[in-house]
Amino acid sequence: MAAGFQTVSFLSDYGLEDEFVGVVKAVIRGIAPGAAVIDIAHQVPPHDVRAGGLVLARTMQYLPPGVVLAVVDPGVATERKAVAVEVGGGLGEDGDEEPRSVVLGPDNGLLAPAVALAGGARRVVALTNEEFHLPAPGPTFTGRDVFAPVAAHLCNGAELDELGEPLDPNLLMPGILPLSRVEEGAVESEVLWVDRFGNAQLNVDPAEIDDLGSPLVLRMGERSRTAVRAVSYAELSPGQVGLVVDSYGLVSVALDRRSAAEELRLGAGDAVRIEPAQD
């Protein structure tokens, strides 16, 4: 019994300068007037599948059940597949049915981390049934011509298996989530994300550095800085570098009211080695 969905959560690298996001929403509204679209973020750096996958992974648990549409698609108009991935919908431990969502996007690794966090893919189809697509004046805007109408039809109650050929969930392109490593009493980590405030999120669970004490030393290539563990940004004195547990529960490098990423010249993907401070 597919009752359809009420919400499309939408992530892309379309930016907000052009009309791409607006046109996708207009197409959804034209087909499924009752569905609401929530913009997750659209300023993922162009073609940056890794960054988009990380945004989707961070947000997935907060999205209402529904359609999740994610488009960062450097391989548009090539052989890469456009897919719909069903997650949830099984019976939970209490015997009740869990909420079901359908994640739409290109099969290029973008969806994989979020799908894994949602318990894995239950069913996957390639979006090959053109009855659910718009006629395309050109092949390069699948957000408008394929994903938007498919999202809208899912809201209207279309069944997954109507949308195209079933695929083996095990053959989905995996995503790349860099792991930190503990090495000789230090933690080798990587910057996952620099946010608007200049906080640099590391792929480090707070427990991983608990044994290293505070203060600590951050080594970034040839440079190094002392940092302290802190709960809030405001408890850092001017110029003091803090390691704060951020809102996603990961360790992030921060300053109070200033950009740590700018001051420490950190960007997504940069390596940061965390060591105990020498006495």
Place this chain on the structure above:
Amino acid sequence: MAAGFQTVSFLSDYGLEDEFVGVVKAVIRGIAPGAAVIDIAHQVPPHDVRAGGLVLARTMQYLPPGVVLAVVDPGVATERKAVAVEVGGGLGEDGDEEPRSVVLGPDNGLLAPAVALAGGARRVVALTNEEFHLPAPGPTFTGRDVFAPVAAHLCNGAELDELGEPLDPNLLMPGILPLSRVEEGAVESEVLWVDRFGNAQLNVDPAEIDDLGSPLVLRMGERSRTAVRAVSYAELSPGQVGLVVDSYGLVSVALDRRSAAEELRLGAGDAVRIEPAQD
């Protein structure tokens, strides 16, 4: 029988730094709580009527029937008219009534290309009836004080002829859509738009260059580059310039995963001459 509308599609040069867009939506929501607003785009370069008109023309066919509100208005608070233009609503070839929309905006050429694409203006009124406006603390924000309340009242079922004085549709300010020219076996074109990914859309239909073969030569002022016809961005090798049929069915200058506009120093309005490559 005017049943009103459910959707306001909204384009402007208000940007997203300030609260202009939010206030317009708040005013609409206060008057017509059941109407949804779709943001087409708000980062049209300030006062750039040509760019705004092109965005509206590109998106018009994808907008759901309803109110279309477009504001790029360098002549605000002068004698330029604020207008409502009815499009559609006639009987189609099959005898059924076609969807009707009302396009709102300043009469400065912004609306003209989209209105023409929608089959032309059926009726036009100047928005002179102040009963449908908000009291204005100053005369420079007609989006908030005139267009937003009028859009909302249209959603609520207001009739076009209540909104103000009828105008002759033939006297609407025309828009400027630059045409390409075929000249001595070459095509003289112009960049209509550079998108976020750096693709430079030309005012060229693919059929216009079919006889020129591939590769081709692009002449931009004193500079020139060789380009090849391509279907997808990804089939271009690094550094290779492609002419790709874009998502609106026009020829666009592109690179794979890099900005062609930046590399070739192309901006909106620039001239590009397309020639067959010499053997």
Place this chain on the structure above:
Amino acid sequence: MAAGFQTVSFLSDYGLEDEFVGVVKAVIRGIAPGAAVIDIAHQVPPHDVRAGGLVLARTMQYLPPGVVLAVVDPGVATERKAVAVEVGGGLGEDGDEEPRSVVLGPDNGLLAPAVALAGGARRVVALTNEEFHLPAPGPTFTGRDVFAPVAAHLCNGAELDELGEPLDPNLLMPGILPLSRVEEGAVESEVLWVDRFGNAQLNVDPAEIDDLGSPLVLRMGERSRTAVRAVSYAELSPGQVGLVVDSYGLVSVALDRRSAAEELRLGAGDAVRIEPAQD
């Protein structure tokens, strides 16, 4: 009889690069699917409480009754309180009940100007009841973990006094609204806001400068420029500086189709002395 609310108007300094705004909306949608969220603005400069408070004050009168959520919160995860402030809801002069809104945000002065414009706080509570919050993986994203769920529960009909401890409205942190001064036949003013078009809004009521005539002289530090009073931007000749009554009824420094702030090197907080021109 709390009937709840239909609309959350949302202001923040979260920017649009990251997913912060989207996650807040996703959380609201998950709890209160029937509520609509209106984005007032999210590009308030990071941590700029003064700028955020001014945006909120400018927009407050245009917001539909409902929940108003404002987050510019440099002191997140410290002792500063998260509050809900009830405004309106009393009996108006005609004996009818006035619309009621609840303003949510940090108690750091951000809310004060808007609350004052809305007639002052009727009731205030600190958001201490964690039953209305989300479990937080880290303490730094109260927008998601505290304000969003509280906003949604208010929409669903939660009573203010369920949300936490009552506070004395007189103890709310005051906001800072700079006042202009008349001095020796001149007006000492300050730039409140530079908008996207480069207009520099001053804290000056038009009546304050009526006696100074036109043209006038603007003194900005060591620099000075002649300016004329004007109704529209378009009536200014190229290069002519105008003092225009802006859309909020305040005097603003403007050029026609160019940025006055850039040309005159004006930014928020800068002092501008307005004098009569010498004969």
